[in-house]
Amino acid sequence: DIQMTQSPSSVSASVGDRVTITCRASQGISSWLAWYQQKPGKAPKLLIFAASSLQSGVPSRFSGSGSGTDFALTITSLQPEDFATYYCQQASTYPITFGQGTRLEIK
Amino acid sequence: EVNLLQSGGDLVQPGEFLRLSCAASGITFSNYDMSWVRQAPGKGLQWVSSISAIGDLTYYADSVRGRFTISRDNSKNTLYLQMSSLRGEDTAVYYCVKYDFLTGRRFDYWGQGVLVTVSS
Numbered sequence: 001d002i003q004m005t006q007s008p009s010s011v012s013a014s015v016g017d018r019v020t021i022t023c024r025a026s027q028g029i030s031s032w033l034a035w036y037q038q039k040p041g042k043a044p045k046l047l048i049f050a051a052s053s054l055q056s057g058v059p060s061r062f063s064g065s066g067s068g069t070d071f072a073l074t075i076t077s078l079q080p081e082d083f084a085t086y087y088c089q090q091a092s093t094y095p096i097t098f099g100q101g102t103r104l105e106i107k
Numbered sequence: 108e109v110n111l112l113q114s115g116g117d118l119v120q121p122g123e124f125l126r127l128s129c130a131a132s133g134i135t136f137s138n139y140d141m142s143w144v145r146q147a148p149g150k151g152l153q154w155v156s157s158i159s160a161i162g163d164l165t166y167y168a169d170s171v172r173g174r175f176t177i178s179r180d181n182s183k184n185t186l187y188l189q190m191s192s193l194r195g196e197d198t199a200v201y202y203c204v205k206y207d208f209l210t211g212r213r214f215d216y217w218g219q220g221v222l223v224t225v226s227s
Contacts, residue, residue: 032212034211034212034214036152036214043202043217043220044144044202044217045217046214046215049211049212049213049215050211050212050213053211055215087151089152089154089214091212091213094166095154095166095168095169096142096154096157098151098154099151100151101151101152
């Protein structure tokens with residue numbers, strides 16, 4: 001199975017800050033990586049797919065980069081509604097696997 | 108508007124059986140792969156199973172293979188997850204998810220989630 005490792009596990013930031021979350025795959029996954037945002041008690045929401053494609057309706061302050069084994073999600077100019085948990089997920093091969101999550105908290 | 112309406116979550120005892128359903132609307136259901144993803148209380152996301160658009164291919168996580176069965180009825184726009192020999196570690200919120208394999212391999216729409224609790 002492909003292991004997905006996110007870092008950091010949690011991060012504190014302020015409104016207006018720029019934050020980067022990284023995700024490393026245990027083997028190459030080309031660009032088959034997605035990012036999701038989840039708020040407490042809610043279903044996850046797709047932000048980025050195919051490593052860098054912005055899902056329709058998602059603000060442009062969210063961006064994704066990377067290929068192969070190393071990926072990043074960057075949020076520029078944090079807004080209050082961005083404080084949530086973020087997950088990466090590989091879709092290169094079954095079993096589909098998720099990272100352990102990164103909790104983004106208000107400083 | 109895409110809507111995935113889930114039902115079937117319940118409290119069951121270890122070893123029992125449960126079936127989850129997911130009724131889709133706002134999409135041509137038979138065009139898309141579908142999946143189940145679960146989340147144990149306070150934990151991260153775990154993929155459970157996927158099924159191809161016409162139902163001829165199925166995939167399972169090792170932890171559920173042989174106990175869970177994914178299926179679909181395209182005439183009813185409904186996805187199912189039959190769960191047997193349930194264990195405490197199956198306790199989780201289960202999400203029905205549309206899996207757009209052809210356009211980016213993305214989980215682009217999620218159901219509201221249903222809670223399955225396995226406890227004596």
